[in-house]
Amino acid sequence: MLGALDMFAIGIGPSSSHTIGPMKASLKFVELLDTEGIINKVTRLEANLYGSLALTGEGHGTVFAVLNGLSGKHPKTVDPDLFLKLVEQIKKDKQINLLDKHKVDFDITHDLLLHKKEFLPEHANGMSFVAYNDNKILLSKRYFSIGGGFIVDDNEIKNLSNQVADDVKIPYPFRTGAELFGLCEKNGFSIAKLVTRNELVRKTGEQFRIEALEIIEAMHKSVLRGISIEGFLPGSLEVRRRANGLYNKLNVESINSSLHDQRLLAMAFAIGVNEENAAFGKVVTAPTNGSAGTIPGVLEYYIRYGKDVTEDKLVEFILTAGAIGMLYKFGASISAAEVGCQGEIGVACSMASAALTAVLGGSLIQIAKAAEIAMEHSLGMTCDPIGGLVQIPCIERNGVAASRAIDIARLALLEEESGRVSLDDVIKTMLQTGHDMGMRYKETALGGLAVNVVNC
Ligand code: SF4
Structure with a gap:
């Protein structure tokens, strides 16, 4: 159920689709690794940004947002003063602390890839995350940032038109x-x-x-x-x-x-x-x-x-x-x-x-x-x-x-x-x-x- 206040989200700039969405998606991915009990097995993590996210991702802070999200930060609660400092730290250490729980080597030039010429077919703002244990894939997920900080995954994008449908019965439903x-x-x-x-x-x-x-x-x-x-x-x-x-x-x-x-x-x-x-x-x-x-x-x-x-x-x-x-x-x-x-x-x-x-x-x-x-x-x-x-x-x-x-x-x-x-x-x-x-x-x-x- 979409509500009137869902159109507003307190968060960090500069872009809801290119900063807030990717930050929420990367956080969701590491949280999933944690819920599945495999976060401690991760030896390498790869993040891929496609299409518009790759083309304007640097200017829109997408790269910084993904690094903060993978580190366990949420756009609403992140301290703006620490947002860029964390990025500098990751670049310097060539290491990322997934969900603030598990450190892995991470070199943004090799592990965070911008696919500027490739658009995922479902949406212009696509991204994927792959967690490895040595060469074995532990978990792989694709997410799409569909505007206003809203994100959907592989399955949800297929039913996008129904995504805001009435999952909860409300007394005065409207769509037009x-x-x-x-x-x-x-x-x-x-x-x-x-x-x-x-x-x-x-x-x-x-x-x-x-x-x-x-x-x-x-x-x-x-x-x-x-x-x-x-x-x-x-x-x-x-x-x-x-x-x-x-x-x-x-x-x-x-x-x-x-x-x-x-x-x-x-x-x-x-x-x-x-x-x-x-x-x-x-x-x-x-x-x-x-x-x-x-x-x-x-x-x-x-x-x-x-x-x-x-x-x-x-x-x-x-x-x-x-x-x-x-x-x-x-x-x-x-x-x-x-x-x-x-x-x-x-x-x-x-x-x-x-x-x-x-x-x-x-x-x-x-x-x-x-x-x-x-x-x-x-x-x-x-x-x-x-x-x-x-x-x-x-x-x-x-x-x-x-x-x-x-x-x-x-x-x-x-x-x-x-x-x-x-x-x-x-x-x-x-x-x-x-x-x-x-x-x-x-x-x-x-x-x-x-x-x-x-x-x-
Ligand atoms: S839609 Fe494009 S031009 Fe308009 S405010 Fe957003 S980034 Fe700027």
């Missing part, structure tokens, strides 16, 4: 916008209330609320860190962090009445979060790491400038955003390797626009309209990160998406009727457009800005 908005209308529920009712089959309302507040708090902290740090981001591009300078220039005390400046400030918040993401900091996938800044940028704008902001309203914001994200997960994809940046920034903008419309008092029609407008004008957005780093265009793109979401919410609030294009129409179109898009525009860094901007 028509179903979600129809159920809300019929029962007189807000979107937040409907997804909460669904969650009550597996947890208490109090637990669910605590989880929602934890996500909101993590987003808020990532904004505060993002706007307070200066300097350069890691990587060959030598990108200077801008959020702190923008925030200071905007003279925060004097802009309360100017929507224009408030939008600029929301851009600074979003940019700050994605600078944190690029620096291997802690952020919340929303719905991915590359797009982690858009929703917190808009949320922080609402916290500071919204009227009568309450904890309930913040929870409504995050649950509405999550429910809209679920529609894309069900009906299309949130993986840039599958559908380009439409699936990251496009979806984040759609989620943020709908969430802001909801907490500003929008009707169901207006919320659906905001979600639809945001994606309609993100159709065709390619993924072409320069140097394979989640920096250019990613960071600024979050700022622009946050500002757009604020405008879109305000536009939707002025209109009372549904337009000609439904949210489901646009979700379907986004998927088709993504499938038609050339592979070089789908998180491979082989096209677009990635080849036209000199990286030196």
